[in-house]
Amino acid sequence: MTINRSYRKIKLQYIGRKEIRRINFTEASFKKMLLLSAIGLVVVLLAIFVTLLISSLPSIKAIGVGFIYGKTWDPVVDHYGGLPFLIGTLLTALLALIISIPFSLAVGLFLGEYFRSGVISGIFKNIIELLAAIPSVIYGFWGLFVLVPLVRSLETTLGVPPYGVGIFTSSIILAIMIIPYSVSLTAQVISLVPANLKEAAYSLGATRFEVIKNIILPYTRSGIFAGILLGLGRALGETMAVTMLIGNSHIIPTSIFSPGNTMASVIANEFTEATGDIYLSALIEMGLFLFVVTTIINVIGRRVIKRFSIN
Amino acid sequence: MAGTILKAKNFNAFFGQNQVLKNINLDIMRNDVVAVMGPSGCGKTTFIRCINRMHELTPDATAEGEILVDDKNVYKMNLIVLRRKIGMVFQRPNPFPTMSIYQNAIAGYLLNGIKLTKSKKDEVVETSLKRVALWDEVKDSLHKKGTFLSGGQQQRLCIARAISLNPEILLLDEPTSALDPISTSKIEELIYELKKNYTIIIVTHNMQQAGRISDKTAFFYLGEVLEYNVTKEIFTNPKHEKTQNYITGHFG
Numbered sequence: 001m002t003i004n005r006s007y008r009k010i011k012l013q014y015i016g017r018k019e020i021r022r023i024n025f026t027e028a029s030f031k032k033m034l035l036l037s038a039i040g041l042v043v044v045l046l047a048i049f050v051t052l053l054i055s056s057l058p059s060i061k062a063i064g065v066g067f068i069y070g071k072t073w074d075p076v077v078d079h080y081g082g083l084p085f086l087i088g089t090l091l092t093a094l095l096a097l098i099i100s101i102p103f104s105l106a107v108g109l110f111l112g113e114y115f116r117s118g119v120i121s122g123i124f125k126n127i128i129e130l131l132a133a134i135p136s137v138i139y140g141f142w143g144l145f146v147l148v149p150l151v152r153s154l155e156t157t158l159g160v161p162p163y164g165v166g167i168f169t170s171s172i173i174l175a176i177m178i179i180p181y182s183v184s185l186t187a188q189v190i191s192l193v194p195a196n197l198k199e200a201a202y203s204l205g206a207t208r209f210e211v212i213k214n215i216i217l218p219y220t221r222s223g224i225f226a227g228i229l230l231g232l233g234r235a236l237g238e239t240m241a242v243t244m245l246i247g248n249s250h251i252i253p254t255s256i257f258s259p260g261n262t263m264a265s266v267i268a269n270e271f272t273e274a275t276g277d278i279y280l281s282a283l284i285e286m287g288l289f290l291f292v293v294t295t296i297i298n299v300i301g302r303r304v305i306k307r308f309s310i311n
Numbered sequence: 312m313a314g315t316i317l318k319a320k321n322f323n324a325f326f327g328q329n330q331v332l333k334n335i336n337l338d339i340m341r342n343d344v345v346a347v348m349g350p351s352g353c354g355k356t357t358f359i360r361c362i363n364r365m366h367e368l369t370p371d372a373t374a375e376g377e378i379l380v381d382d383k384n385v386y387k388m389n390l391i392v393l394r395r396k397i398g399m400v401f402q403r404p405n406p407f408p409t410m411s412i413y414q415n416a417i418a419g420y421l422l423n424g425i426k427l428t429k430s431k432k433d434e435v436v437e438t439s440l441k442r443v444a445l446w447d448e449v450k451d452s453l454h455k456k457g458t459f460l461s462g463g464q465q466q467r468l469c470i471a472r473a474i475s476l477n478p479e480i481l482l483l484d485e486p487t488s489a490l491d492p493i494s495t496s497k498i499e500e501l502i503y504e505l506k507k508n509y510t511i512i513i514v515t516h517n518m519q520q521a522g523r524i525s526d527k528t529a530f531f532y533l534g535e536v537l538e539y540n541v542t543k544e545i546f547t548n549p550k551h552e553k554t555q556n557y558i559t560g561h562f563g
Contacts, residue, residue, distance in 0.1 A: 196405040200469070203365060203399035204476065205391045206422035214422050218409035 049291065056285035062278050067285060073250045075270070080282040082289060084252045088260035089293070091253060092167055092242065093235040096174035100231060104179050105224070108186025109212060116191050125187075132180035140244030143173045148245070155257055165247040166259040173241050178231030185230060189223030190216060222308035229301040236294050239264040263290040316341040316510050317362065317480065322376035324354070324361050326369065331357045333534040335376070339527075344502060344511045346521035346542065349531035350557065355514045358531065359482045362512070363397040364390060380480065391423070398473030398509075399482040403489050404465035406457030406472070413453040415468055416440055419476040439475040442508075443467040443501055463494025467501065474509065481505065483513040487520065499524050518558055522546055530554045 059067070063080050070081015107128070115121040151172075152164035193216050201211045217224075247259020248269055261269070267283050267290075274280040317339040324332035331354045339345050347355045360366040361374055364385060378385045385393055406415045416436040420427055427435065436453070440446040445467045449460070457468055466486060473481060483502070487495040502511060502524050515521050521528055522542060529539040530551070537551045549555040 194405070196401055196403060197407060199365060199368065200399075200401060200405045200407070200472075201418075201422055202368060203363060203394055203401075204419040204422050204472070205394035207391065210422050210424065215407065215409075 049288075052284060052288040052291060056281050056288050059278055059281035059285045063282065063285075067282070068289070071252060073266075075274070075276070075279045075282075078276065078278050080278070080285075082263070082286055084250055085261050085263045085266050085286065086289070086293070087252055088167065088246070089236060089262040089264070089290070091256070091260070092170045092174060092246070092262055093232055095167065095171035095256060096178060096235045097228060097232055099171060099175035100179050100182060101228060103175075104182035104186055104227065104231070107179070107183045108190055108224070108227070109216075110187075111183070112187035112190025113193075113212065113216060125184075128180045128183055131176070132184075136177065136238060136240040137244075139173050139177055140241035143169060143241060143245045147172060151257075158257075160255065160257045163247055163257070163259050165245050166257050167246065167253050168256045170242045170246045170262075171256070173245055174235045174238055177238060177241065178234050181234060182224075182227035182231040185227035186220075186224050189220040189227075192223075193219050222305045225301070225308055226305050229298070229305070232301070233294060233298060236297065237264055237290065239268045243268045263287075263293070314341055315339065316381060317512075318377075318379040318382075319358075320377040320379065322361070322374070322378055324357050324366060324374045325372065327371040331534050332361070332374075335536055337529060337536060337539060339510060339512065341510055342506060342508075343526045344506050344513065344524055346525035346528045347512060347514045347531060348516070348518070348521055348528055348557070351516075353531040354534040355531050356484055359399075359484060359512055359514055362480070362482060363394050363399055365399065395419070395423070395476045396478055397480045397482060398476065398478035400466070400469050400473050400484065400486050402485045404462055404469055406460070406465050406468050408456065408458045410457060411454045412449050412457045412460070412468060415457040416471050417475055418472050435475055439471040440468075442474060442505070443471040444497070444504075445471060461494070463490050463497060466490060466494065466498060470498075470501065470505075474505070479510060481509045481511045483511060485514050485516060488516065495520075518546075518560075530557065532557075 059080065062078070063070070067080060067082050068086070069083050070079070071083050072079055072081050073084060074080075107124075111121055111124060115124070147169055148164035151166075151169045152162045155162040155164070197215055197219065198211055201215045206214070242262055243265035246261060246265055248261055248265065249259040250261060250266075251258075253260040263286050267286055270279075271283055274283055315338050317337075319335045319337040322332060322335040323330060335358065347358060349355050357366060362378055362380070362385065366372050366374060374386070380388075380393070380396065406412075407418055410418060410421075413436055414421060416439050417427070417432055419425075420432075420435070437446060440449065445464060448464060449468075452459075457465065460468060466489075470481075470483075470486070487498050490498065499520065502513065505511060513521075513525065525542045527540065528542045528545045530537050530545065530549075530553075532553050538545060538549065538554045540550075545554060546558060549558065
């Protein structure tokens with residue numbers, strides 16, 4: 001008993017009150033530092049929003065809500081309606097998603113279920129990561145020199161005006177650009193499906209396809225949707241490649257082969273030549289509008305993910 | 312229908328170069344409960360996973376020799392037919408989390424794409440849940456997720472899922488090791504009931520459990536069957552020194 005107590009005393013003395021105070025201080029200040037960084041991010045977000053709002057006030061005052069549903073964008077007469085760009089943005093992004101989903105699902109299953117480890121999967125994973133690392137201006141160039149002629153000949157065959165550039169071309173490039181993002185998330189959630197669930201299905205006589213269809217896909221649907229949403233976020237905001245390929249027309253697109261403009265591409269295209277105060281302010285308002293649209297889509301997406309998740 | 316239902320002949324199994332089952336010869340009679348016992352890593356689980364060929368799902372896993380079910384070599388049978396004929400229940404309860412209790416009970420049909428009429432479905436669900444004595448507990452919440460049940464109920468649901476396809480053999484891989492004593496005793500009672508309709512092969516670490524529920528016991532040691540006999544014989548009069556040491560708790 002006595003031995004025990006003296007041993008404890010020695011240990012306490014060995015740490016020392018000052019030492020303890022110092023440790024507590026380190027712990028507390030580390031926590032504060034983390035909190036500060038987190039708050040910093042929120043402040044930056046709010047600051048961007050507020051700056052955009054203030055700079056677009058002249059245009060908001062001059063145009064009002066007509067900015068959202070106005071069909072004509074004519075800087076010469078200071079008439080700014082953003083509807084063609086809203087439609088262009090949503091159309092290219094959605095089309096890109098539709099094109100990319102089958103591929104990202106297929107590659108996700110390939111890497112998450114069929115080849116989870118080993119040389120083959122390593123090579124594929126690296127290549128997909130490389131695909132995400134290519135600067136978007138290169139995608140734009142490639143699209144201009146390779147995709148545009150291809151689309152043009154397709155358009156000639158179909159009998160539509162052969163612009164080459166336009167919504168469809170931009171969507172294909174966007175699809176290629178977002179596939180790496182959705183693939184990496186899809187492959188990850190698919191590889192995390194518990195082995196015991198798959199085994200249970202196999203033990204009931206299910207084939208691999210049946211296991212994928214009835215066990216893996218239902219189990220991973222929220223993760224797969226999150227991957228799609230990640231791609232959508234990128235597709236909505238992608239600027240450079242789209243600006244190079246969409247044809248920069250201010251008219252509401254009438255078909256998927258029409259040239260058009262997205263909110264991001266119109267900002268990139270016209271920012272340098274925006275001379276009038278209202279013109280500049282209208283472009284900034286377009287940025288604010290894009291900010292809001294992306295936020296709304298993200299919030300809705302998160303709701304859907306939550307509803308999809310299993311528990 | 313008495314007689315041999317399962318026969319292992321000079322059976323070997325490997326993980327890569329590592330031989331985990333060595334020359335297994337075993338005859339299992341219809342409607343028997345056979346306990347498979349032995350220290351960890353002796354190949355018990357591998358053995359039962361070879362019977363329904365789950366073993367080959369592991370990369371690098373191979374097998375040699377024959378396992379005959381109803382005189383047919385399982386390695387020459389159609390995989391789907393074989394697995395419908397042999398049900399399996401795993402160590403941890405694993406009802407499908409995306410399915411309701413009802414859907415779990417007929418998961419075998421859903422997964423295999425077998426179309427059933429509504430009344431036939433209801434009938435299969437009711438009979439299989441009644442057989443595992445779960446019907447009264449869940450009949451009012453059939454459309455809730457199976458994962459809301461307690462561990463013991465989940466395991467009984469998994470047994471119901473396995474027997475809904477009317478298999479001949481039921482493989483149980485330590486089905487009670489993740490359960491509390493009350494759920495365990497319920498499952499044991501259930502095994503006693505199920506034995507009337509099925510042949511049951513159960514891997515267990517629990518000596519008392521083997522003693523309570525099994526007709527015969529196979530004692531595995533380092534990938535070999537050291538002893539296979541009537542359970543009472545094994546427990547009271549083990550032929551092999553290793554068996555004696557294991558059941559008296561000297562190693563394992």
